Amino acid sequence: MKRRDALKGLITIPVVGAVFYGAYRKKHYEKKLKEAIHGGVDLELPVHPPVEVKDSKKIRLGFIGVGSRGSHLMRAAGFATPEYIDHLKEKASRNSNDKRLEDFLSQPDLNVEVTAICDVFDVHAEEALRASANIYREGTGGKFGKPAVRYKTYKELIASPDVDAVVIATPDHWHAPMAIEAALHGKHVYVEKPMTKTIDEVYQVREAVKKSGIVFQLGHQNRQTDSYNIARLAVEKGLLGKITLTEVTTNRNNPVGAWVYEIHPEASPKNIDWEQFIGNAPWHEFSLECFFRWRCWWDYSTGLNGDLLTHEYDAVNQILNVGVPSSAVCSGGIYFFKDGRTVPDVNHAVFEYHEKEMTVLYSATLANGRNRGKVFMGHDASMEVSEKLAIYAEYDSPKYKERIEKGIIDPSVPIYSYAPGKDRVDAVTSPTEKYFASRGLLYTYRGGKRFDTTFLHLSEWLQAIRGQGQVSCNVDRGFECTMAAHMATLSYHTGRRIYWDRDKEQVVAGEKVS
Amino acid sequence: MGLTSRQLTVLVLLRIAIGWHFLYEGLSKWLTPGWSSMGYLLDSKGMLENFFTWMASVPSLVRVVDLLNVYGLMAVGIGLITGFLCRPALLGGMMMLVLYYLSHPPLIETAYAIPSEGSYFLVNKNLIELLAMVVLYLFPTEREIGIDKFIFRKKI
Numbered sequence: 001m002k003r004r005d006a007l008k009g010l011i012t013i014p015v016v017g018a019v020f021y022g023a024y025r026k027k028h029y030e031k032k033l034k035e036a037i038h039g040g041v042d043l044e045l046p047v048h049p050p051v052e053v054k055d056s057k058k059i060r061l062g063f064i065g066v067g068s069r070g071s072h073l074m075r076a077a078g079f080a081t082p083e084y085i086d087h088l089k090e091k092a093s094r095n096s097n098d099k100r101l102e103d104f105l106s107q108p109d110l111n112v113e114v115t116a117i118c119d120v121f122d123v124h125a126e127e128a129l130r131a132s133a134n135i136y137r138e139g140t141g142g143k144f145g146k147p148a149v150r151y152k153t154y155k156e157l158i159a160s161p162d163v164d165a166v167v168i169a170t171p172d173h174w175h176a177p178m179a180i181e182a183a184l185h186g187k188h189v190y191v192e193k194p195m196t197k198t199i200d201e202v203y204q205v206r207e208a209v210k211k212s213g214i215v216f217q218l219g220h221q222n223r224q225t226d227s228y229n230i231a232r233l234a235v236e237k238g239l240l241g242k243i244t245l246t247e248v249t250t251n252r253n254n255p256v257g258a259w260v261y262e263i264h265p266e267a268s269p270k271n272i273d274w275e276q277f278i279g280n281a282p283w284h285e286f287s288l289e290c291f292f293r294w295r296c297w298w299d300y301s302t303g304l305n306g307d308l309l310t311h312e313y314d315a316v317n318q319i320l321n322v323g324v325p326s327s328a329v330c331s332g333g334i335y336f337f338k339d340g341r342t343v344p345d346v347n348h349a350v351f352e353y354h355e356k357e358m359t360v361l362y363s364a365t366l367a368n369g370r371n372r373g374k375v376f377m378g379h380d381a382s383m384e385v386s387e388k389l390a391i392y393a394e395y396d397s398p399k400y401k402e403r404i405e406k407g408i409i410d411p412s413v414p415i416y417s418y419a420p421g422k423d424r425v426d427a428v429t430s431p432t433e434k435y436f437a438s439r440g441l442l443y444t445y446r447g448g449k450r451f452d453t454t455f456l457h458l459s460e461w462l463q464a465i466r467g468q469g470q471v472s473c474n475v476d477r478g479f480e481c482t483m484a485a486h487m488a489t490l491s492y493h494t495g496r497r498i499y500w501d502r503d504k505e506q507v508v509a510g511e512k513v514s
Numbered sequence: 515m516g517l518t519s520r521q522l523t524v525l526v527l528l529r530i531a532i533g534w535h536f537l538y539e540g541l542s543k544w545l546t547p548g549w550s551s552m553g554y555l556l557d558s559k560g561m562l563e564n565f566f567t568w569m570a571s572v573p574s575l576v577r578v579v580d581l582l583n584v585y586g587l588m589a590v591g592i593g594l595i596t597g598f599l600c601r602p603a604l605l606g607g608m609m610m611l612v613l614y615y616l617s618h619p620p621l622i623e624t625a626y627a628i629p630s631e632g633s634y635f636l637v638n639k640n641l642i643e644l645l646a647m648v649v650l651y652l653f654p655t656e657r658e659i660g661i662d663k664f665i666f667r668k669k670i
Contacts, residue, residue: 008663015534016592
């Protein structure tokens with residue numbers, strides 16, 4: 001072959017080098033840009049130890065209240081009814097993308113057994129007994145273990161020597177009496193929010209838990225959400241500057257979201273222990289509506305403030321360490337659901353923090369679903385937090401001024417962004433990623449496995465009982481968010497601004513505001 | 515083969531341009547930490563939507579698709595630019611383009627998470643690039659300009 005011919009064969013090879021060089025330059029540019037945007041401050045993802053139970057001793061659980069939330073908690077502990085497994089099997093066979101069965105079956109074993117059940121509705125209690133025996137996680141016709149014992153009253157369940165710890169998921173007015181009773185018997189407590197129905201009970205639960213030394217976890221599973229932990233880190237690193245306003249919201253627009261739950265077709269006075277349901281609440285004739293939709297009435301419920309503000313408030317507390325507010329004002333009304341309910345369906349609370357010099361605003365409606373999100377507003381940046389997180393520089397921020405002027409930072413593009421399943425908190429994301437993330441398409445699966453936050457929250461409590469680690473929503477955190485919610489509700493009822501005397505730890509009614 | 519030198523030059527330029535595109539696509543994925551095809555698969559529409567979204571739901575399969583994309587794109591790109599094993603590279607590249615096309619066909623009723631930079635109905639850039647590769651397959655240039663010249667040299 002002639003030399004000229006050989007050259008023709010090789011002549012295009014340098015082009016490969018040009019492409020590699022181009023890619024290297026682009027990468028280098030992106031890296032430098034990211035460093036310039038972040039100014040040397042990186043947000044790291046929290047490191048989670050794997051969920052692994054090394055203790056060979058089983059923790060014996062008693063479940064009090066096994067309706068919809070209680071049965072979810074049982075499933076988080078690893079116990080589902082065989083009918084539920086059948087249901088998931090059928091769903092999975094119809095739709096291969098339905099991974100709920102696979103997720104449930106691969107959920108790590110927490111080494112617990114359910115030894116006791118208490119519910120005032122026979123149908124729910126019997127379902128829970130079947131779930132407690134379903135230790136092999138099989139469907140109907142499968143192999144079962146020994147079912148739990150059903151107790152007619154919560155007192156008998158708590159007193160049982162076969163119970164080490166209780167999970168309470170009853171109507172709000174029962175939370176405190178049950179938690180206190182359990183603490184008195186030295187039984188560990190996981191209780192759903194709100195921690196109590198009344199202000200007095202907030203002190204009583206805290207005292208009982210502290211005296212007994214039990215492990216207490218309040219059911220704010222948001223504590224397990226990565227984006228919230230990253231948000232806390234962002235605030236600690238001063239990325240937002242002085243935060244003076246935080247806005248949190250509830251936006252729902254369907255009957256279930258407004259607590260109009262289905263009434264069980266088999267329910268009747270014959271299979272509901274009505275007197276026990278009423279407990280310390282004012283007497284009311286038997287009512288299926290009150291029983292299944294108890295969240296709609298003040299007699300059993302704490303309304304939007306207790307049910308949904310507490311979640312939002314605890315998230316703010318998790319991120320900003322706000323504690324109990326200096327004052328609360330609340331207003332709203334029953335504007336849409338004219339179904340005889342007494343709790344408002346539109347409800348707004350304004351909390352002030354004199355020491356921190358900031359306001360937390362909670363705004364809720366049950367008649368519109370527009371997602372208004374959770375926004376932390378600092379002098380230097382705003383932070384939007386949900387499952388995802390995005391931090392935007394403020395146009396007039398002194399901190400970012402120079403970088404904005406130089407065109408390094410664009411205030412309309414997040415300087416930090418995070419979505420579940422991503423292995424880093426990034427500044428420069430590709431347009432592709434941005435589109436996917438905004439449509440919620442990316443990261444539906446986390447490395448093929450997605451954990452339920454309720455499972456993680458329950459598991460953290462069980463590990464703490466075993467002496468490994470701490471719970472993230474202990475009774476002090478519970479005290480703070482529950483007190484804040486009750487202050488708002490008191491303001492709603494009295495039309496007064498409600499103050500918190502930090503030294504005396506007392507609620508003080510102030511001036512009339514409405 | 516009877517190509518004029520001008521025809522040969524233009525065809526080689528076309529081959530290099532397509533190779534450049536493949537190689538750069540592969541390299542940018544390779545250089546993006548945590549890049550995954552999952553989002554693209556989940557965004558699939560049209561007749562094979564179920565197949566592609568099913569692939570996205572199996573983590574091990576997503577891993578295989580990721581590796582095939584990154585290294586496949588780079589290998590095809592290098593093959594086309596240098597004319598090294600050019601025919602298998604063309605076939606591999608065409609296969610990939612067929613899959614990209616079928617996973618995101620531009621139909622009347624389809625809308626994708628990544629909006630396209632132009633307007634397409636049935637014919638999009640994937641299809642045109644695919645047809646250009648068919649041309650390169652039918653009018654081979656790599657044995658004139660390319661490493662294949664040395665591999666498939668006619669014995670004299």
